[in-house]
Amino acid sequence: MRWPSRPDAAFAVLAGIAGVAGSFAVAGYTRQFVVAPIDALVVRLSPGVIVAWMIQNVGEEAHLLHIGLSVVIAAGLLAGGSLLGQQIATRLDRPFLGAGLAGVLGWGVTVLITGEPLLAVGAAVPVAVVTGLGTTVSSAPDHSPTRRRVLRSGLGVLGFVGLSVGVDRFGGGTDGGDTDGADAGIDGATASAEVTQRLQQAESQSLDFASDDLPGLVSPIKDFYGVDINEFDPEVPSDDWSMTLTGEVESDVTVTFAELTDRPTEHRYVTLRCVGEPLNGKLLDNAVWTGTPLKPLLEAADPNGECGCAMLRAEDDYFVQFPVDALEDAFLAWGMNGQPLPKSHGHPVRVLVPGHWGETNVKWLSGIELLDEEMDGYWEQRGWHGTGPVNTVAKLWDTTALEDGRLELGGHAYAGTRGIDRVEVSTDGGNTWNDAELSEPLPGDDVWRQWRYVFEPSGAHDVVVRAVDGEGTMQAEEASDPYPSGATGWVRKTVER
Ligand SMILES: Nc1nc2c(c(=O)[nH]1)N[C@H]1C(S)=C(S)[C@@H](COP(=O)(O)O)O[C@H]1N2
Numbered sequence: 001m002r003w004p005s006r007p008d009a010a011f012a013v014l015a016g017i018a019g020v021a022g023s024f025a026v027a028g029y030t031r032q033f034v035v036a037p038i039d040a041l042v043v044r045l046s047p048g049v050i051v052a053w054m055i056q057n058v059g060e061e062a063h064l065l066h067i068g069l070s071v072v073i074a075a076g077l078l079a080g081g082s083l084l085g086q087q088i089a090t091r092l093d094r095p096f097l098g099a100g101l102a103g104v105l106g107w108g109v110t111v112l113i114t115g116e117p118l119l120a121v122g123a124a125v126p127v128a129v130v131t132g133l134g135t136t137v138s139s140a141p142d143h144s145p146t147r148r149r150v151l152r153s154g155l156g157v158l159g160f161v162g163l164s165v166g167v168d169r170f171g172g173g174t175d176g177g178d179t180d181g182a183d184a185g186i187d188g189a190t191a192s193a194e195v196t197q198r199l200q201q202a203e204s205q206s207l208d209f210a211s212d213d214l215p216g217l218v219s220p221i222k223d224f225y226g227v228d229i230n231e232f233d234p235e236v237p238s239d240d241w242s243m244t245l246t247g248e249v250e251s252d253v254t255v256t257f258a259e260l261t262d263r264p265t266e267h268r269y270v271t272l273r274c275v276g277e278p279l280n281g282k283l284l285d286n287a288v289w290t291g292t293p294l295k296p297l298l299e300a301a302d303p304n305g306e307c308g309c310a311m312l313r314a315e316d317d318y319f320v321q322f323p324v325d326a327l328e329d330a331f332l333a334w335g336m337n338g339q340p341l342p343k344s345h346g347h348p349v350r351v352l353v354p355g356h357w358g359e360t361n362v363k364w365l366s367g368i369e370l371l372d373e374e375m376d377g378y379w380e381q382r383g384w385h386g387t388g389p390v391n392t393v394a395k396l397w398d399t400t401a402l403e404d405g406r407l408e409l410g411g412h413a414y415a416g417t418r419g420i421d422r423v424e425v426s427t428d429g430g431n432t433w434n435d436a437e438l439s440e441p442l443p444g445d446d447v448w449r450q451w452r453y454v455f456e457p458s459g460a461h462d463v464v465v466r467a468v469d470g471e472g473t474m475q476a477e478e479a480s481d482p483y484p485s486g487a488t489g490w491v492r493k494t495v496e497r
């Protein structure tokens, strides 16, 4: 095999990039995008220590690193196809066959990765076109115009990449049942009367903050935080969904989506908080969820395993192990703020376990296996202890200077099923404490509350906030990191005006 010349190699790289862009143009940011399965593999193969380190030190930007790597791998594979196509064609002494061969190889690679023969054409065509350009350029006799052409085609490819990104971002497209783009505040525009009543109740019970930056008592879908083990959400049509309770049970129980949504329906406020969030972080939100209790299904299956525990499994290969006792209070939700459950929040069905850390709220639920012996879940395998009840927290999300010279402090407080009894605020570093104003509790046994405290500042203040839960227990003062059992401590901040 001959070593590829520089323009050949350059065009192969461009062909790879163009192929990835083409795949993106036809598939969008979905699991059919050629990068998606590669990314899933990269994430799966990343050692747990690295993942834990990334979550703590790189935070939400960490996904850009593995996505970047996956894009490079995808482009590299398609570039390899382009080069191979060119080489075979050269060997056969038919250089102009190279484009066709490169296209076929690019198509084959993409089908192998995505399993989508039709959409793979979107990657194959740009690979063939750019490879063809390369062949034309290399076979051109003189040198300096060739260079110019290389440059021009390179710019063309970049233009194509830009265009496909633009088409996907702004042309709408392949969201399929997702309402993530739904309008803030009016998520419930098409909601049932009960959901609308709940959304209105949350609105009317929200404290009247001077600041517009604070979330209300219900988070609009577009603002609701998201934590996923995968970059690309599974796409599960409701009609294809069913879930089986199996394993250590008297009898397996299977429900389809139609059967599930036919069951007694409730609309509950449930607040979610991720164990991985920093003490004053924002991975804490509340929504009105529509669904049905899990308990009757559990009773029908009649678990008899030794550990009294179950593994919840999901379509994205996520899994959480959990005590059956706690599951008895769980809710299977298919609606969020009056919309069908959005793709990013687990369409079509997710679990909501009152009062436990976010990770137990399995999205894209695919099955519940009752066990004989305890086993680690996905995050527990990676060192987290995030299946238990949430820690009590009062967030300090608002420090707003009022026109009259006073300062408004505010935020949300949450203690899972224990509820929030009061929030105390100190403006002198913890020497003296005052009760904050609290929003009226919303109905439900796993809902946050808002707090607000306004005072007359003089100079700098060392503000500290802490919550007392419904059992009379004070939020733990000792500070600890989120890893492995959730952040503890009191939120402190120096404010001045
Ligand atoms: N199938 C599945 N379920 C999942 C996860 C996931 O990655 N896959 N993430 C969990 C974590 S860590 C949290 S905090 C919550 C977040 O739910 P949200 O994305 O709807 O806010 O979902 C949990 N359920």
Ligand SMILES: [Mo]
Binding pocket: 227, 273, 274, 275, 276, 358, 359
């Ligand atoms: Mo989480």
